[in-house]
Amino acid sequence: MKKIVIYSSKTGFTKQYANWIAKELNCEAISLHEVTKESLKPYHTVIYGGGITAGQIGGLKKFKNIMLEHSDKQIFVFATGATPMENKENLKGIINANFTQEEKVRIPFYYFQSGINYENMKLGGKMVLRILAVMLEKKKNKTKDEIDLIQALRKSNDCSNISHIIPLVDKVRRESNEKTSAS
Template sequence: MKKIAVVYQSNYGSTERYARWLAEELGADCYNAAKVRPDVVQDVPIIAYGGGLYAGGINGVSFLTRRPDRFQGKTLVVFTVGLNPVRDAAASTAILEQNFPPAMRDQVRLFHLNGALDCGKLNLLHRMMMKGLHGVLAKKKVEELTENDRMILNAYEKPVDFTDRKALRPVVDALKELERAAEAR
C-alpha cells in the first residue's frame, strides 16, 4: 500500500505542475481534487495537498476541511503556490488559521512555493483584482516599492514563471521523512 497521495487544485497550472513533479519524485498517485472523491485516498496515511494561494485562502482546501473526520489521524502536508512568497512564520500561521479548523491544525505541515502569472489567462475576477493591485502599486513612489511590488508590476506587463522543481526539495524531504516514520510503525 502506498503511504502518500498527492492531491491538488489548480486554476492556471502552476500548482498542477508542482503536484505532478512531487508525485513523480515520490512514486505517489496524483489526483485533481475537483475530480476525485475523498474516499479514494482513505487508506493513505499521508496526504500532500497543493492549492493556489489567493488572498490568504488555499484553493480547493475544502477537499480536506469539508469533512475533517475523513482525514482524522492522517498527516497532511499542504503546499501553497502563489506569486508572492510567504517567508515569515506569522504569515504561515495566519494562512493555517484562515484555512483549517482548530482541530485539524496540528495535522498540517505547511509549505509555500512560487508560481507563475500570465494576466492574459486570468479569469475575470482575478484580472480585476490584479488590475486594482497594479493601480495601487503604480501610484507608489519608486523608492517605496518593495521587491514583491516590482515583481507584480512586471508580471502585469508580461507573463512570469517562478516555478522551480528544486523548490520542492523541502516538501519532498518532509514527505520522505514522514513516509519512513509511517513504515516504521
C-alpha cells in the same frame, strides 16, 4: 505506505508542482474534483496543494471536509502563488487565514512560488491583479517587495522551480520511513 497528491489548480502552476511531487514520491496526482471520501481509504499519506487567491488556498475547505473522516491519515499541504517565497509576512498571513491553531501544529505546510498566467485566468482574476498593479504604481514610498510585485504583475511569468519541492518531499519520505519502522 501508500501516498497520493491531490490538487486544485486554476492556471496550471499547482498542477505542475503536484505532478513533480507525485513523480518524486512515485505516486499518483489527481484533481480535487476527482476525489471522494471513499477514494482516499487506501492511502496513508495525503498531500494537498492549491493556488492562493486573495490569501485563501484554493479548494482547501473542500479538502478539509473530505478529510474529516480520515483522521488517521498523514496530511501535508502546499500552496502556490506569485509572491516570492522569502516574503515571511505573506506566508504568516496565508497560514493564519487557512489553518486553525490545532491544524498549524498537526499539518506541515509548504509555500512554493509559481507565477502569474494571465492566459489561463478568468476575467475576474485578471481584473483584480490589474487593479492591484495600478494601486501599487500610484503609491508613494514603495517598498522593494512592492516594486518587485509591480514588475511581476505586468505580464505572465513563471517562477516555478522543481527544487522548491525538496523540503516537502524529504519530510514525506522521513515521516513515511518513521511510520514503516514503527509498524
